[in-house]
Amino acid sequence: MKRILLLLLVLISSVFDAQVNLNIGSMNVGSAPVSSFFSYSYVQQIYLKQELNINAAGNITGLTFYLDPSATITDSSNWTLYLGHTSKATFTSGTDWIPVSQLTQVFAGNVTKNNNKVEIILTTPFAYNNTDNLVIAAKESAPSIDINNFNEAFHVYPYIPNSTLYYKGDREVVDISSPPGGIRAEYKSAITISGLTPNVTPGCPIILYPSNNAQYISLSPALSWQAVSGASSYKVSLGTSTGGTDVINQQVVSTNNFNLSPSIVLTRNTTYYLKVTAVSANGESTGCTENTFKTIPPIPVNDECTGALLASTFPYTYVQSDAMSSTNNGGFVLACANDGMNDGLWFRLTGDGNQYTIKVAPSTTSFDPKIGVFSGTCTNLTCVGTKDNGGGGTAETMTITTTAGTEYFINVGSFEDDVDMPEDVFTITITKL
Structure with a gap:
């Protein structure tokens, strides 16, 4: 009997752990996964493999989106959801939609708000390969709007620029085979993705500045990276060779930025290698890649x-x-x-x-x-x-x-x-x- 009870506890724990939670405590609102303040919308969001940080490929069995407690979605409830894989990390323009041919419809129907959440169980799970980035797309087709104090309903969190592309309007349901020009955003839906098992240690931060292979960087740049869900601190290393720490050696910082000025001044016309890892109570992210950048040229000969x-x-x-x-x-x-x-x-x-x-x-x-x-x-x-x-x-x-x-x-x-x-x-x- 004890063995059976123990087995049941292990199975329950495994099911509970088989979900990825991304910034579900965020209180900001935005036009994702759908717009509640316009009659019709179509939204595509890219979740990077690096951010998902799962231990293996797996089947996505459900999605949960989070709403403002005071928001209603009575007139924003007719959803069609799609999932897909993509190698792109961001949208390059307002028309850079991922083609519907690369997406799989996983849900169509009416959704409801329950305990400030919209929970969708996928009848047919989606096999995520853990190689590409994940695309989550949603079309909302109800003809009316939810006022919500003239604001959107769903919680979003800040992310790298252009990781979301959305269209919203009042004229007609979006034809996703040929979507109109949209607007890019630097946020994504706070979300729970069920069926995937996250790594115990946090994922690798995405370095925002300087970007990889950037040129003409100042001698005292303000380094920054995307905050990692669950991270309590970060370690920053900077060197003049790959893997080097001769400039900064695993400096621990509590925020997602580090300003070199005024204590550290870099050398002109020099290539640097920057690495940032995330730290949590469960350990430190591993396998993180470096960003390389080159500082500004020497002072011009005709400067004076x-x-x-x-x-x-x-x-x-x-x-x-x-x-x-x-x-x-x-x-x-x-x-x-x-x-x-x-x-x-x-x-x-x-x-x-x-x-x-x-x-x-x-x-x-x-x-x-x-x-x-x-x-x-x-x-x-x-x-x-x-x-x-x-x-x-x-x-x-x-x-x-x-x-x-x-x-x-x-x-x-x-x-x-x-x-x-x-x-x-x-x-x-x-x-x-």
């Missing part, structure tokens, strides 16, 4: 006026790929009255009495360049003029009339006149007219 690059053959073209490493030197260029500018990158030419057109074309929309032209000497600049007509990503063009034998200094900096903002990649072209 005294190092200005000479334009002697025209048309003169130069691509300033290391502009983000400029230092702004001692402050701001104030030679032009009431029109200061960042001390950016410097060029020079010797006048011959002709006109010259100076064009600066930024390579990123975030960089708003300003052109400043000066005569005199680097220690005693005289204003010739400035140009800043456009915004971020817009090319600036300025024409000057030169005097034979006069040296002209050209500064390309961010448009701000009293705030040190970084420069970015640009191309300067100087043409003699």
